[in-house]
Amino acid sequence: MKNATHRETHKQQKPPSGAFVVDLRQGRIGQVMGHEGPFLQLRPPRGGREWDARPDDVRPATEAEKLTAKVQAANAESGRWGK
Secondary structure: OOOOOHHHHOOOOOOOOOOEEEEOOOOEEEEEEEEEOOEEEEEOOOOOOOEEEOHHHEEEOOHHHHHHHHHHHHHHHHHHHOO
16 A cells, blocks of 8 residues: 555544544544534534534544643633633
């Protein structure tokens, strides 16, 4: 597989609900909220509108990316109740 593309070498099973992944097409991190047909439903860590991504177009988030996402989500949540 010397000449395989990144997507071919990165094929994976669908990540489970709750997992953090990076959408390679959009360059953003999302949390897997579910699966619908061939797509993953992803939501930004701070909440908001879900979007669809193909499993071959995502990669697992690194530990640093997961930590950043969790801090963003916590900060967004605390802002809702801190007023």
